[in-house]
Amino acid sequence: MDKIAVLIPCYNEEKTIGKVVADARQALPEAVIYVYDNNSKDKTVELAQKAGAVIRHERKQGKGNVIRRMFREIDALCYIMIDGDDTYPLEYARVMADKVLLENSDMVVGDRLSSTYYQENKRPFHNMGNSLVKSSINMLFHSEIQDIMTGYRAFSYQFVKSFPVLSKGFEIETEMTIHAVYNNMQVDNVIVNYRDRPEGSESKLNTYSDGIRVLNTILKMFRQYKPLAYFTLLAVLLTVLSAAFFIPVFWEFWKTGMVDKFPTLIVCGFVELAAIQSVFAGLILHNLGVKERRDFELQLNDIQERLERKK
Template sequence: MDKIAVLIPCYNESKTIKKVVEDFRKVLPEAVIYVYDNNSSDDTAEIAEKAGAIVRHEYQQGKGNVIRRMFREIDAECYVMTDGDDTYPAEFAREMVDKVLDRHVDMVVGDRLSSTYFTENKRPFHNFGNTLVRKAINRLFKNDIKDIMTGYRAFSYQFVKTFPVLSKGFEIETEMSIHAVEKNMFVENVIIEYRDRPEGSESKLNTYSDGAKVLMTIARLYRNYKPFGFFTIIAVFLAILSTCFMIPIIVKFAKTGLVPNFPTLIVCCFVYLAAIMAFFVGVLLSTITQKNRQDFEMALQQCDREYKNSMLKNND
């Protein structure tokens, strides 16, 4: 088991990967640096290997797929995840590692949004998207993570080995943040400096399509982790919709004793039934979710025992 593992997912980062590897080797000389190449068409893998990184490959395209592979294959007391585009300065890594190793933090978030992100990032829709996602998640999941979509994080062994990677692309950071909050894991923020990509280096993030995937991920995870709230919203919407159409019928019946629109009345009744069903689906799924949380705590204890056994073997 490594003491510290630096994880760098890469796709066509030949212009910056050498500097990223060298910078992290200076700040964390005891760390093992892993570069996972994701079907790059340039010399990213060769340059990273020459710079001293251990290079491995993930052939399923997408950042989420790369991180899934990393988390499966690498065992370490502390993991540092960063990007290969040289936007995250390595000098903050030591503080992040110390929080994991000394304070037993499960996930340390490299917070760009509290420092230079909005001045360095030249893509206004990215700025708007980060703010929107942060506010949406903080409100829905009642947390205070300062930067939801940052790619600069540090993790404990327990987090990495109990995190189910479901996303395939850039929405993986959002999934990590929500998972940590929902599972009551210890999360802290470290304010970092952010610098925009150097000239000639292009972002792989598509503002609109990847932004839509992130929003869909938030909705999906809210449904999975907070089913009572999710289905109650649906139930209330259906009930209000049905009531709006039924009120004129009731008023007409009160005045004349006649029901002029039987088809509308019948549809309204079915919509009310759908609202009641949605509410009780939320109640049922919230019970299942609570049981899943209990099972997760047991899995976390098992993971902790495995971690301690690995540490004993390392010491021997």
């Protein structure tokens, strides 16, 4: 088992990967540095190997797929995950690792948004998207995470081995954050500087398609992790819709004693039945979620025992 493993997912990062590996070796000389290549078509693998990294491969395209492979294959007391584009300085890696190794943090978030991100990033929709996602997650899950979508993080062994990777792409960071918050794991923020990509290095993010995927992930996670709130909100919306169509029918009945719009009345009844079913669905899923939380705590105990044996 490694003490510290630096995990670098890469796809066509020949402009920067050599520097990132060298900086990691300087910041954490005791760490093993893993570069996971995701079908790069340039010299990423050659330059990373020359810089001293251990090279491994993930053939399924997508950052989520790469991280799934990393978390399955690597055993370490502390994991530092960083992008290969040289946008995050490695000088903060020691502080982040110490929070995991010495302060029992499960996840340490490299917070770009509280420092230089908004000045360095030249894509206004990315800035707006980061703020929107941050506000949404913190409001829905009552958390205080300062940067939801940062690619600079540190993890404990317990987090890595208990995290079910479901996302395939860049929405993986959002999924990580919700998993940690929902399961009451210790999450710390470390403010880090951010610098934009150097000239000639191209981002793999698509502002619109990846943004939609992240928002879909938030909605999906809200439904899965907060089913009672989600289905109660749905029930309220259905009730409002039913009432909006029922009031004119009731008003006509009040004045004339006649119901002329039976089809509308019938539809209102079915919509309200759907609202009631939504509430019960939320209650059932909420109770199942409580059971999953209990099972998760037992799973953490098993992971801790496995960690002790590996030590």
